[in-house]
Amino acid sequence: MPLETRLTCLIVLFFNTFPVQGKSSQPHILFVLADDFGYNDIGYHGSEIKTPNLDKLAGDGIRLENYYVQPICTPTRSQLLSGRYQIHTGLQHGIIWPSQPNGLPLDSPILPQKLKEVGYSTHAVGKWHVGFYKKEYLPTSRGFDSYFGYLTGSEDYYTHHRCYGKMCGMDLRENAVPANYSGIYSTYLFAQKAADIVQKHDSDQPLFLYLPFQSVHSPLQVPEKYIQPYLHIKDEKRRKYAGMVAAMDEAIGNLTEVFKQKGIWNNTLMVFSTDNGGQILEGGNNYPLRGWKASLWEGGMHGVGFVHGQMLKRKGIVSKALMHVTDWFPTLVSLAGGNLNGTKPLDGVDQWKTISEGSAVNQRSSILHNIDPLFQPVGHRLPKSPFDNRIRAAVRFGDWKLITGSPGNGSWVPPPHMKLLHQMEDNSEPPEKNIWLFNITADPYEHKDVAHINPKVVMQMLDLLAQYNQTAVPCRYPKMDEKANPKYLGGYWGPWL
Ligand SMILES: *[C@@H]1O[C@H](CO)[C@@H](O)[C@H](O)[C@H]1NC(C)=O
Ligand SMILES: *[C@@H]1O[C@H](CO)[C@@H](O)[C@H](O)[C@H]1NC(C)=O
Ligand SMILES: *[C@@H]1O[C@H](CO)[C@@H](O)[C@H](O)[C@H]1NC(C)=O
Ligand SMILES: *[C@@H]1O[C@H](CO)[C@@H](O)[C@H](O)[C@H]1NC(C)=O
Ligand SMILES: *[C@@H]1O[C@H](CO)[C@@H](O)[C@H](O)[C@H]1NC(C)=O
Ligand SMILES: *[C@@H]1O[C@H](CO)[C@@H](O)[C@H](O)[C@H]1NC(C)=O
Numbered sequence: 251m252p253l254e255t256r257l258t259c260l261i262v263l264f265f266n267t268f269p270v271q272g273k274s275s276q277p278h279i280l281f282v283l284a285d286d287f288g289y290n291d292i293g294y295h296g297s298e299i300k301t302p303n304l305d306k307l308a309g310d311g312i313r314l315e316n317y318y319v320q321p322i323c324t325p326t327r328s329q330l331l332s333g334r335y336q337i338h339t340g341l342q343h344g345i346i347w348p349s350q351p352n353g354l355p356l357d358s359p360i361l362p363q364k365l366k367e368v369g370y371s372t373h374a375v376g377k378w379h380v381g382f383y384k385k386e387y388l389p390t391s392r393g394f395d396s397y398f399g400y401l402t403g404s405e406d407y408y409t410h411h412r413c414y415g416k417m418c419g420m421d422l423r424e425n426a427v428p429a430n431y432s433g434i435y436s437t438y439l440f441a442q443k444a445a446d447i448v449q450k451h452d453s454d455q456p457l458f459l460y461l462p463f464q465s466v467h468s469p470l471q472v473p474e475k476y477i478q479p480y481l482h483i484k485d486e487k488r489r490k491y492a493g494m495v496a497a498m499d500e501a502i503g504n505l506t507e508v509f510k511q512k513g514i515w516n517n518t519l520m521v522f523s524t525d526n527g528g529q530i531l532e533g534g535n536n537y538p539l540r541g542w543k544a545s546l547w548e549g550g551m552h553g554v555g556f557v558h559g560q561m562l563k564r565k566g567i568v569s570k571a572l573m574h575v576t577d578w579f580p581t582l583v584s585l586a587g588g589n590l591n592g593t594k595p596l597d598g599v600d601q602w603k604t605i606s607e608g609s610a611v612n613q614r615s616s617i618l619h620n621i622d623p624l625f626q627p628v629g630h631r632l633p634k635s636p637f638d639n640r641i642r643a644a645v646r647f648g649d650w651k652l653i654t655g656s657p658g659n660g661s662w663v664p665p666p667h668m669k670l671l672h673q674m675e676d677n678s679e680p681p682e683k684n685i686w687l688f689n690i691t692a693d694p695y696e697h698k699d700v701a702h703i704n705p706k707v708v709m710q711m712l713d714l715l716a717q718y719n720q721t722a723v724p725c726r727y728p729k730m731d732e733k734a735n736p737k738y739l740g741g742y743w744g745p746w747l
């Protein structure tokens with residue numbers, strides 16, 4: 251064999267044995283986001299709903315038990331994708347309604363864009379909900395190589411049809427193009443589309459698969475067979491909801507099998523997260539946490555989350571490190587070997603070492619839960635307060651959590667089958683009350699407001715809110731636009747400007 255050929259062989263051998271730094275060290279990333287999945291709706295929190303696949307994945311991975319999301323949909327998704335608080339994107343108030351010309355600003359790259367820069371193949375399947383009024387805001391314009399899913403929220407699981415007031419239309423697309431899979435339950439549909447992506451994927455390239463399921467948001471719809479094991483649950487909503495959770499759990503189990511068959515599961519980091527607390531009016535539950543979806547109580551935003559993957563240095567443990575949904579952006583970008591060039595200042599912190607190794611370096615100590623200038627103010631302003639405490643806001647600093655303004659219904663609502671044992675406790679507090687302080691470490695269920703005995707801490711926390719407020723951009727919450735009506739757009743919700 252001529253020397254040259256032998257050398258080439260050696261080099262090839264060398265590179266096959268010791269793959270170049272970069273490519274093979276980049277894990278595949280599967281990010282599963284559940285919708286309205288409550289704290290008391292996962293098996294490992296003691297729920298009456300069984301989630302064997304999620305329990306197993308979390309049990310072999312790391313459960314995040316001091317993990318926070320936002321109280322509602324668009325805010326969590328916008329922060330996950332951008333790594334930035336709502337006060338820095340203008341999305342402080344509410345969700346993006348279907349006919350609102352609004353979106354997560356285009357001025358800072360989002361997660362798939364940063365992963366694509368370092369060679370990832372990027373795909374999203376499921377709910378978008380961070381804006382679509384112009385083509386530039388669609389997933390395929392924002393770093394996803396492919397997209398299959400819906401742009402608004404709350405549509406029918408089978409017809410994929412959504413009405414908003416008098417405006418009605420289909421909401422499903424394949425990349426940027428309207429799609430029609432009428433009759434197929436979305437959990438099956440999204441699981442199948444996700445499986446197709448994995449099966450067709452070139453294993454040498456790192457994969458980012460973002461899978462924001464429709465499950466388990468209302469409307470309460472699920473194939474009958476998933477309800478069968480729950481016929482003992484008397485409350486109809488809870489019963490159907492339990493079935494929906496079961497379907498999602500099965501879909502996730504199925505998808506992990508597809509990764510295994512493809513031979514890439516051992517190099518895949520899976521993240522599972524809810525987008526916000528469970529909606530108790532639609533079968534969800536967060537007991538023993540206080541309050542629920544859309545509130546600033548823990549039930550609204552103390553989220554279910556875990557990670558799983560061979561690359562974790564610790565496994566089978568519970569992490570109590572404070573973590574926030576904005577942290578995924580820098581954490582995943584750095585794990586992928588990417589950089590944060592071109593991003594506007596981030597509010598998220600790279601938590602990889604915290605999660606994987608339990609390192610205290612880079613550990614987060616505070617979270618701005620939100621400041622919402624458009625929410626109805628409540629009560630009176632405290633004399634000398636640096637922050638207008640009539641305004642809805644919440645902040646966490648170490649053990650402390652301060653809430654101002656109107657936090658939302660603060661009842662502790664047990665799941666229906668426990669109602670005889672645990673009475674629902676209503677919060678009968680004066681309607682003008684607008685400040686609460688809790689030591690969340692000592693009192694995770696927010697039973698004991700200690701504001702009155704810690705006036706100095708209250709002032710310090712108000713000061714912290716005032717400092718955050720100084721960095722806020724104006725809130726953008728445009729008027730509904732009649733031109734968004736699907737009747738002008740071929741019967742589908744989609745870009746209209
Ligand atoms: C979607 O397909 C169903 C069933 O084939 C059909 O009845 C319906 O009209 C289609 N909808 C649209 C908007 O094309
Ligand atoms: C999971 O896979 C099984 C076997 O292929 C299939 O029957 C079932 O419908 C799948 N479940 C979901 C939720 O996709
Ligand atoms: C993952 O499994 C595949 C197939 O069994 C194997 O070739 C590869 O070396 C494994 N990778 C890691 C990171 O363990
Ligand atoms: C990121 O920006 C830094 C500083 O400008 C530069 O040195 C580096 O090359 C950039 N990295 C990439 C991958 O663009
Ligand atoms: C936040 O800052 C703005 C601008 O200075 C001010 O108008 C507003 O009252 C502040 N909000 C609160 C809740 O203090
Ligand atoms: C809070 O929610 C509970 C449960 O739905 C309800 O019974 C109660 O009336 C609500 N309280 C207030 C003050 O709205």
Ligand SMILES: *[C@@H]1O[C@H](CO)[C@@H](O)[C@H](O)[C@H]1NC(C)=O
Nearest residue numbers: 648649650689690691692693
């Ligand atoms: C909060 O409560 C925990 C547990 O009782 C205690 O260790 C901690 O010192 C308290 N934090 C503050 C800031 O008082």
